[in-house]
Amino acid sequence: MQHIRIGNAAGFWGDSRLAPIELARAGRLDYLTLEYLAELTMSILAHLKSRDPEAGYVSDFPDVVRELLPVLHEQPNLGIITNAGGMNPEACARKVAEALAENGLGSSIVASVSGDDLLPTLDDNVAGGEPFAHFETGEPLGDVRSRIVSANAYLGSDGIVAALAKGARIVVTGRVADASLTVSPAVHEFGWEPTDWSRIAAATVAGHLIECGAQSTGGMYSDWTPAISLADVGYPIAEIAADGSCVVTKPEGSGGAVTTGTVAEQLVYEIGDPAHYLTPDVDADFSHVRLEQEGPDRVRVAGARGNPRPERYKVSMAYRDGYMAAGTLVIAGRDAANTARRCGEIVLERVRRAGLLPERTHVEVLGAGDSLPGVSLSIPGDLSAGVATEQGGGSWEVVLRIAAHDASREKVERVLREMVPLVTSGPPGVTGYAGSRPKPHPVLAYWPTTIARDRAVPKVTARTAEEWTQ
Numbered sequence: 001m002q003h004i005r006i007g008n009a010a011g012f013w014g015d016s017r018l019a020p021i022e023l024a025r026a027g028r029l030d031y032l033t034l035e036y037l038a039e040l041t042m043s044i045l046a047h048l049k050s051r052d053p054e055a056g057y058v059s060d061f062p063d064v065v066r067e068l069l070p071v072l073h074e075q076p077n078l079g080i081i082t083n084a085g086g087m088n089p090e091a092c093a094r095k096v097a098e099a100l101a102e103n104g105l106g107s108s109i110v111a112s113v114s115g116d117d118l119l120p121t122l123d124d125n126v127a128g129g130e131p132f133a134h135f136e137t138g139e140p141l142g143d144v145r146s147r148i149v150s151a152n153a154y155l156g157s158d159g160i161v162a163a164l165a166k167g168a169r170i171v172v173t174g175r176v177a178d179a180s181l182t183v184s185p186a187v188h189e190f191g192w193e194p195t196d197w198s199r200i201a202a203a204t205v206a207g208h209l210i211e212c213g214a215q216s217t218g219g220m221y222s223d224w225t226p227a228i229s230l231a232d233v234g235y236p237i238a239e240i241a242a243d244g245s246c247v248v249t250k251p252e253g254s255g256g257a258v259t260t261g262t263v264a265e266q267l268v269y270e271i272g273d274p275a276h277y278l279t280p281d282v283d284a285d286f287s288h289v290r291l292e293q294e295g296p297d298r299v300r301v302a303g304a305r306g307n308p309r310p311e312r313y314k315v316s317m318a319y320r321d322g323y324m325a326a327g328t329l330v331i332a333g334r335d336a337a338n339t340a341r342r343c344g345e346i347v348l349e350r351v352r353r354a355g356l357l358p359e360r361t362h363v364e365v366l367g368a369g370d371s372l373p374g375v376s377l378s379i380p381g382d383l384s385a386g387v388a389t390e391q392g393g394g395s396w397e398v399v400l401r402i403a404a405h406d407a408s409r410e411k412v413e414r415v416l417r418e419m420v421p422l423v424t425s426g427p428p429g430v431t432g433y434a435g436s437r438p439k440p441h442p443v444l445a446y447w448p449t450t451i452a453r454d455r456a457v458p459k460v461t462a463r464t465a466e467e468w469t470q
Contacts (some may be wrong), residue, residue, distance in 0.1 A: 005027065007023045007033070007236065008181070009033070009235045011033070012036060013041050013060065022254070029075075030185070031079045031081060031185045032080050033081045035082070039446050041058075042316060046318060047442075050149065057085050057095075065170070066103075072100075073105070076218075083175065089173055097467075100170075100465035101469050109465075110464075110465055111170070111462040112466055114458070116175040117150075118151040135449050141447075151315060152174065154446070155280055157187055157200075166462040170186055179205075179206075179287050180280065182203060183207055190242045195308070197283075199244035199306075200281050201283075201302070201304040202240075202244025202306075203246075205289060206244075208266070208277070209266050212266060214233045214234075216258070219256070221265060230256060232254055234254025235254075236312065245300070248298050259329075282307060284304060285304065288305055289302070313453055322408070323408070324443050325416055325440040326403035326404075331397070333396065333429060343427060344400060350418045356414040358412055359406045366398060394395070397435055399432070407444065416438055439467075
């Protein structure tokens with residue numbers, strides 16, 4: 001193949017449900033990828049699996065596959081690669097296989113890629129010399145170990161490439177690096193060697209550019225104007241050549257925009273050192289990447305360089321860290337911002353008198369500049385009517401938000417209980433209290449660390465859809 005077209009239709013769990021079907025229909029794709037996972041998502045999935053052993057995957061994905069069934073029939077060469085497996089890739093693969101088998105696609109091969117879940121072997125790895133020290137602070141696990149609920153290595157493309165070699169049409173993985181969803185089909189189709197660092201680095205750039213969905217096609221673009229239509233935004237496509245270079249584009253006629261500006265902003269998104277973007281597949285050097293506007297909604301990307309991949313995988317752990325909650329009220333009237341701040345003080349004073357002040361609290365007044373500290377709220381033209389012109393003053397309507405965090409659920413809940421009484425025992429203008437009171441919820445905190453590559457080996461299970469359901 002001279003080039004392959006890979007489109008990504010999900011940048012997180014909760015992204016547009018229209019995007020996969022629209023991109024698959026109009027994108028002329030070889031592969032459709034769906035990137036669902038973040039550290040928070042893994043924590044949520046770990047919690048779900050703890051309550052149900054058959055859960056722990058992105059429950060939207062089997063439904064997406066059902067919506068894509070007509071396209072899968074019409075485009076027999078279209079492959080799908082996703083990390084929707086989360087904490088339970090095999091259960092997700094089985095659910096997907098059921099949809100295929102029930103709809104005339106029982107001979108299609110579905111593969112799961114696991115091996116990233118380190119929780120069952122965590123103590124064995126500690127005994128074997130893995131310190132699992134905090135990646136940034138160097139702190140040891142200490143008492144955090146007893147509170148860990150999930151531990152997942154960021155695997156690379158190896159397992160997905162092996163699945164594709166087995167003929168898999170749909171590959172469902174657990175935690176793999178985002179860009180590896182794109183690197184894998186390029187390695188498979190072009191026959192690159194695992195040590196072809198510069199080509200793999202180039203494909204990593206392509207994967208990074210499309211992994212966040214519409215962020216590279218006009219979403220979150222700093223120079224956005226209403227002229228860039230986002231209601232029908234097209235999701236990104238990477239046309240990858242055999243040398244690794246690529247063109248970023250989107251379906252013809254779709255909304256959004258693909259320019260050197262939109263692509264450049266995604267290029268530098270969450271990469272740390274641009275000369276050493278570390279992934280499980282390669283140490284990629286983004287510092288020489290060049291962007292060229294090749295035509296309308298087409299940006300050519302070239303110049304990536306690669307160095308040997310890191311000897312250790314990144315590991316994302318989550319541990320129990322008490323409870324938190326947040327509640328809001330609307331405060332209306334003259335000098336609303338200062339009234340709201342006093343309301344926050346009253347709530348905390350009452351909680352303190354009850355001896356239940358949480359370890360951490362935060363009071364903010366939305367509409368008075370608290371979400372943009374130090375930034376003037378001056379708004380031009382007629383839009384300025386009724387809006388604060390400087391931090392803390394002028395507005396006749398604001399939202400008071402009070403958040404609390406503590407190891408004690410009772411303390412967190414007490415803060416929420418003391419908010420509604422402001423309606424009759426606080427300053428005038430308190431409203432917006434209709435509906436049920438918010439509830440405290442458990443907090444899962446993040447512990448980033450690493451592990452030796454040979455201690456996290458991908459496991460590939462590939463079967464026909466019919467075999468999965470037997």
